[in-house]
Amino acid sequence: AAMAGMLRGLRAARPARSLHRRGLGGAAGPPSTRQLREAEEAAPVFQYAGKAAKRKDRVFVWGFSYSGALGVPSFVKPDAGWKKPRRIQPTPYRLETEEKISSAACGYGFTLLASSTTDITKVWGMGLNKDSQLGFQRSRRDKTKGYEYVLEPSPIPLPLEKPQQTRVLQVSCGRAHSLVLTDSEGVFTMGNNSYGQCGRKVIENEIYSESHLIHQLKEFDSRVVQVVCGQDHSLFRTKKGSVYACGWGADGQTGLGHYNITSIPTKLRGDIAGVNVIQVSSYGDCCLAVSDEGDVFGWGNSEYLQLASVTETTQVNVPRHLPFKIGKIKEAACGGTGNAVLTEEGNIFVWGYGILGKGSNLIETAVPEMIPPSLFGWSDFNSEICVAHIRCGLSQFAALTNRGELFVWGKNLRGCLGTGRMEDQYFPWRVTVPGEVVDVACGVDHMVSLVKSFT
Amino acid sequence: LNAAPRRAPRQQIRFLPTPAPSGGGALELVPTRVPVLAEHPLVQGPRFRRLKIGAGHRLDVKASGVFVLGIGHGNKLLTDLYNCHLTKVYTVGGLFGKATDDFSDTGKLIEKTTFDHITREKLERILAVIQGTNHKALLMYSNTDMQTQEAYELAVKGLIRPMDKSPPIITAIRCLQFALPEFQLEIHCLHETQQYLRKIVHEIGLELKSSAVCTRVRRTRDGVFTLDDALPRTQWDLQSIQDAIQNCQLKVETEIEKTLG
Numbered sequence A: 001a002a003m004a005g006m007l008r009g010l011r012a013a014r015p016a017r018s019l020h021r022r023g024l025g026g027a028a029g030p031p032s033t034r035q036l037r038e039a040e041e042a043a044p045v046f047q048y049a050g051k052a053a054k055r056k057d058r059v060f061v062w063g064f065s066y067s068g069a070l071g072v073p074s075f076v077k078p079d080a081g082w083k084k085p086r087r088i089q090p091t092p093y094r095l096e097t098e099e100k101i102s103s104a105a106c107g108y109g110f111t112l113l114a115s116s117t118t119d120i121t122k123v124w125g126m127g128l129n130k131d132s133q134l135g136f137q138r139s140r141r142d143k144t145k146g147y148e149y150v151l152e153p154s155p156i157p158l159p160l161e162k163p164q165q166t167r168v169l170q171v172s173c174g175r176a177h178s179l180v181l182t183d184s185e186g187v188f189t190m191g192n193n194s195y196g197q198c199g200r201k202v203i204e205n206e207i208y209s210e211s212h213l214i215h216q217l218k219e220f221d222s223r224v225v226q227v228v229c230g231q232d233h234s235l236f237r238t239k240k241g242s243v244y245a246c247g248w249g250a251d252g253q254t255g256l257g258h259y260n261i262t263s264i265p266t267k268l269r270g271d272i273a274g275v276n277v278i279q280v281s282s283y284g285d286c287c288l289a290v291s292d293e294g295d296v297f298g299w300g301n302s303e304y305l306q307l308a309s310v311t312e313t314t315q316v317n318v319p320r321h322l323p324f325k326i327g328k329i330k331e332a333a334c335g336g337t338g339n340a341v342l343t344e345e346g347n348i349f350v351w352g353y354g355i356l357g358k359g360s361n362l363i364e365t366a367v368p369e370m371i372p373p374s375l376f377g378w379s380d381f382n383s384e385i386c387v388a389h390i391r392c393g394l395s396q397f398a399a400l401t402n403r404g405e406l407f408v409w410g411k412n413l414r415g416c417l418g419t420g421r422m423e424d425q426y427f428p429w430r431v432t433v434p435g436e437v438v439d440v441a442c443g444v445d446h447m448v449s450l451v452k453s454f455t
Numbered sequence B: 001l002n003a004a005p006r007r008a009p010r011q012q013i014r015f016l017p018t019p020a021p022s023g024g025g026a027l028e029l030v031p032t033r034v035p036v037l038a039e040h041p042l043v044q045g046p047r048f049r050r051l052k053i054g055a056g057h058r059l060d061v062k063a064s065g066v067f068v069l070g071i072g073h074g075n076k077l078l079t080d081l082y083n084c085h086l087t088k089v090y091t092v093g094g095l096f097g098k099a100t101d102d103f104s105d106t107g108k109l110i111e112k113t114t115f116d117h118i119t120r121e122k123l124e125r126i127l128a129v130i131q132g133t134n135h136k137a138l139l140m141y142s143n144t145d146m147q148t149q150e151a152y153e154l155a156v157k158g159l160i161r162p163m164d165k166s167p168p169i170i171t172a173i174r175c176l177q178f179a180l181p182e183f184q185l186e187i188h189c190l191h192e193t194q195q196y197l198r199k200i201v202h203e204i205g206l207e208l209k210s211s212a213v214c215t216r217v218r219r220t221r222d223g224v225f226t227l228d229d230a231l232p233r234t235q236w237d238l239q240s241i242q243d244a245i246q247n248c249q250l251k252v253e254t255e256i257e258k259t260l261g
Helices: A001-009 A031-041 B072-085 B118-140 B150-159 B194-207 B238-260
Strands: A057-064 A088-095 A103-104 A109-114 A123-128 A149-153 A168-173 A178-183 A186-189 A214-218 A224-231 A233-238 A243-247 A262-265 A277-282 A286-291 A294-301 A315-322 A329-333 A338-343 A348-353 A364-371 A388-394 A396-401 A404-409 A425-431 A438-443 A444-454 B011-019 B027-035 B053-055 B069-070 B086-094 B098-099 B109-113 B168-177 B182-190 B212-222
Touching: A001 A425, A031 B109, A057 A149, A088 A438, A103 A438, A103 A444, A109 A168, A109 A178, A109 A444, A123 B194, A224 A277, A224 A388, A233 A277, A286 A329, A286 A338, A329 A388, A338 A388, A338 A396, A425 B118, A425 B150, A438 B238, B053 B072, B069 B072, B069 B182, B118 B168, B118 B194, B182 B194, B194 B212
Parallel strands: A103 A168, A168 A224, A277 A329
Antiparallel strands: A057 A088, A057 A444, A103 A109, A109 A123, A123 A149, A168 A178, A178 A186, A186 A214, A224 A233, A233 A243, A243 A262, A277 A286, A286 A294, A294 A315, A329 A338, A338 A348, A348 A364, A388 A396, A396 A404, A404 A425, A438 A444, B011 B027, B053 B069, B086 B182, B086 B212, B098 B109, B168 B182
């Protein structure tokens, strides 16, 4: 450096400017506390979220994707040639939707999402459409044909009289049929009707694929407030507390006193007559109903000891009261082989057959057994944690706590539990979802959850 | 310590030649009790010249709280306590609105953000999620087969925890005080470092769409040793140390028996 300075000095025409000092002279040594404090106060403040920032609503899906039921087309048909299709999504994956989804239902290989908006499009469907369970989806390649597999959430056109006033309250999906409940226009049914599960007369040799037919059901004793689909039957619960059923009845799941097909929704009698039912549940061939006094009634298939506490027969075709002494029951969920109920204290009782959630030793029981609340995060440290909702898939159970955490257990068919592992889960296991889970819908091999973001 | 009274020296029986009491010049062997000269204080010297002191779980410079030391035989107990993998409890204080490079409030400022949108409810939601994911990690790193009935039984009792090396796991976390911009958390954790706790505070700030720095980390419990057993600076003398060791002996023994069998 000294050499350079001397050389510069030799070229006298240039003004002497030092190479070392670039820019203005700064402070020497480490900055003092006062300078630090002043620099801190002068720093700009960034705002990432204002006071009125609202929590966003999201939808997460996971499970088997080849049927298109997850609604992400890149899992089935990747967008780049070198990418491989994703057969199973083992952990929750966010699904982008245009509207806030208020109700979701998973069927056997297809999904329905509904929003309570007053726009024209209120229901979207994705997955299997071989029996028009998602309505008619016109194919873009050939305008005369429809899609057999719908890979993306596609709007389902409902024949509403007042499309800009009616709201969709709830959707439900069975094996090959679906039900849409609206607030003022009754229930819309679509899909397979070979057992009368859509509530209309069975037509011989009817072709269900690419059918435009969506049937509307309005004749009930009062407004329908809940629709539930079993495997091949449908249950309707009205405001007055009565239950109607239609569809296949060979296991007595219609509860009408016979084992035949019913194609018109008929009111159920038996132990339910006169009882104000507040919730109905079914997914396979067994059904459970909860009354406002906390009693539970069951009918349908009992091959797996679901109703063995009242009867030895394997099919029960009239609703029977299940005399369990476990406290007042708030909610019930019926799976394919196992059942679960939620009591007022927030405890879960399970019975039936299969992986019930109490370790690998408990495979079947006819009497309900409680799942210890410590498995759901309860401890002396957090004693306010309790279960708020219980849902069932065909061989899985899902429980939502009041803190918004989702616990799953059961058979992990094609990754449907969402734990990230492929093994069956014998006791409740947390699913990591980036948000507070508000609702979850379980299917045979996939699940959909409605989530609110944290902030 | 060396001024404390020592054990009396051992006595031995030796046959010493003494002149016979009956007269004459004959020498008799009479058994007498004499102290062993090898144990005489002037021969032996001070009893303690060096003390072996070992430290338990690390506590870094910016943190404070319970710090366990083992003296002599206690070093072996320290290893046993380490293998018990017991949880430690920290009180962590944080401040919203700032982000620094080393996550504490004495570091170089990187960013300032607003924090008036943060409520106690949002913070508790985030803490519930942190606890949930860490509980899952607790089960996963415990290396037990989830398909067995024993795993189910341990999980019900809450006794599953990793019994060998694992990444830091938080077993319980809750908010003690919340007064914007400050907040205090109580964290129960395993295998952690204090810098990890500061990082957790920073991440909580990020989750709440703001930023946070950690102002203090104080360990309130380390396994079986709580603040009540700990000696403050004014009590670092021999008597208090001896009393403290006496008091903790029983606790340590029972804990080691229970966990390691």
